[in-house]
Amino acid sequence: MAQPREQWASRFGFVLAAVGSAVGLGNMWRFSYLTAENGGAAFVVLYLIMTALVGLPVMLAELTVGRGARRSPIGALEHFGGTRWRPLGLVFVATGFLILAYYSVIAGWTVRYALIGLLAGFDGDPGERFGAIASGSRAVLWHLLFMGATVAVVMSGVRAGIERVALVLMPVLFAIVVGLAIYAATLPGSGPGYGYYLSVDFAALWDANVLAAAAGQAFFSLSLGMGAILTYASYLSRENHLPNESVVIAGADFGVAFVAGLVVFPLLFALGLQQDVGESTVGALFITLPKAFSEMGAAGRVVGVVFFFALVVGALTSAISLLEVVVSSLMDRLGWERHHATFLLGGAIALLGIPAALETDVLGAMDGLAERFFLIAGGLGLSLFVGWRMQDPMGEVRVGAEGVRWFGLWRWLLRLVVPAFLGFVLYWSLGDLSGALQSLAGG
Numbered sequence: 129m130a131q132p133r134e135q136w137a138s139r140f141g142f143v144l145a146a147v148g149s150a151v152g153l154g155n156m157w158r159f160s161y162l163t164a165e166n167g168g169a170a171f172v173v174l175y176l177i178m179t180a181l182v183g184l185p186v187m188l189a190e191l192t193v194g195r196g197a198r199r200s201p202i203g204a205l206e207h208f209g210g211t212r213w214r215p216l217g218l219v220f221v222a223t224g225f226l227i228l229a230y231y232s233v234i235a236g237w238t239v240r241y242a243l244i245g246l247l248a249g250f251d252g253d254p255g256e257r258f259g260a261i262a263s264g265s266r267a268v269l270w271h272l273l274f275m276g277a278t279v280a281v282v283m284s285g286v287r288a289g290i291e292r293v294a295l296v297l298m299p300v301l302f303a304i305v306v307g308l309a310i311y312a313a314t315l316p317g318s319g320p321g322y323g324y325y326l327s328v329d330f331a332a333l334w335d336a337n338v339l340a341a342a343a344g345q346a347f348f349s350l351s352l353g354m355g356a357i358l359t360y361a362s363y364l365s366r367e368n369h370l371p372n373e374s375v376v377i378a379g380a381d382f383g384v385a386f387v388a389g390l391v392v393f394p395l396l397f398a399l400g401l402q403q404d405v406g407e408s409t410v411g412a413l414f415i416t417l418p419k420a421f422s423e424m425g426a427a428g429r430v431v432g433v434v435f436f437f438a439l440v441v442g443a444l445t446s447a448i449s450l451l452e453v454v455v456s457s458l459m460d461r462l463g464w465e466r467h468h469a470t471f472l473l474g475g476a477i478a479l480l481g482i483p484a485a486l487e488t489d490v491l492g493a494m495d496g497l498a499e500r501f502f503l504i505a506g507g508l509g510l511s512l513f514v515g516w517r518m519q520d521p522m523g524e525v526r527v528g529a530e531g532v533r534w535f536g537l538w539r540w541l542l543r544l545v546v547p548a549f550l551g552f553v554l555y556w557s558l559g560d561l562s563g564a565l566q567s568l569a570g571g
């Protein structure tokens with residue numbers, strides 16, 4: 129409590145850090161496998177609509193609460209809403225714990241893949257390799273190493289750690305993804321991949337399952353619904369044009385996911401591997417893509433290593449934001465010093481991730497629980513908070529953004545449209561979720 133609150137060094141640094149939070153495994157791994165699972169282009173369209181209609185308003189809400197209160201989630205909600213809103217803040221922190229625990233396990237896989245590609249190449253049986261990497265003691269080890277790296281960055285603080293890493297790594301990630309998309313376009317036979325990915329079957333837009341998946345994915349990918357963006361915004365001074373920031377962050381996040389699809393689908397179709405992702409699970413991409421890389425020979429090895437390196441980068445900058453939510457909460461609430469808070473919480477999360485590293489089904493269940501329940505419930509709570517409870521959120525947004533006209537619309541989206549929509553998604557997902565948990569208990 130004694131130390132003054134840290135701040136970003138520059139507007140650009142903040143934006144890149146927030147984009148770094150948003151862009152991660154969600155954009156490349158999860159987006160591709162959900163697109164494949166939900167039939168291609170229709171899912172992409174729904175995901176875009178969800179990003180704009182539901183994601184953007186909630187993004188602006190998080191930015192507004194965070195910058196306005198200059199506190200981490202629990203304190204920020206209390207500041208504007210009183211102690212009755214504390215539980216929502218606690219849910220945010222708990223969600224951060226849950227997500228980072230398994231997210232770090234998947235990130236560990238990506239590190240392994242990058243290293244294996246570099247040192248040995250991608251030849252060999254891809255399914256067997258995935259089995260060896262994804263669970264068991266090796267998976268635990270790489271999960272712990274990845275958590276160690278995350279802890280090291282967060283320990284260094286907002287400017288020297290989080291912002292610096294984003295400034296260096298995010299441009300690299302953008303360059304890689306765009307470069308790979310251009311390369312994929314040169315592959316003979318990639319044409320049908322574009323068709324699958326881009327030509328929309330409008331009838332499929334009316335499927336509630338696809339819609340619910342698209343909403344969950346938009347939240348996950350934008351890092352919304354658990355106070356990550358809120359926490360980053362709490363380190364802002366009050367000059368930023370928040371509506372513009374929200375558009376830039378959401379636009380960059382969608383952009384990277386979209387371009388990642390322009391890598392994955394043309395590549396898979398060019399190598400005739402598209403059926404492989406059809407019945408997809410968490411592992412699909414980790415099995416199918418290396419198969420493609422190995423069939424492409426020497427070029428494939430380079431492309432594969434670079435691809436997995438980009439995934440590692442995205443995962444790291446996202447994991448940092450997840451850890452920062454819990455760390456800043458402990459610092460704000462209990463006055464802990466950053467080093468101690470980071471070390472303790474990083475360690476606790478690392479332990480929680482071990483079951484997910486031992487058993488891929490546990491990981492899948494944790495992911496489903498987080499994305500289909502906690503993030504949506506958190507987003508619902510936050511939109512009601514800013515829509516109905518917070519006094520004059522528009523006044524806060526207007527600081528640094530005079531003259532924007534659509535604030536009225538924004539508040540009504542938060543009051544009615546977003547809650548109605550998220551309420552429906554929550555209701556719809558609960559059925560799925562109980563099924564998933566049952567199958568876990570049974571298996």
Ligand code: TRP
Pocket residue numbers: 149150151152153154155227347348349350351352353354356446447449450503
């Ligand atoms: N958005 C990140 C991704 O797409 C993951 C992530 C980081 C996240 N912080 C979050 C997801 C907060 C939900 C909430 O990989």
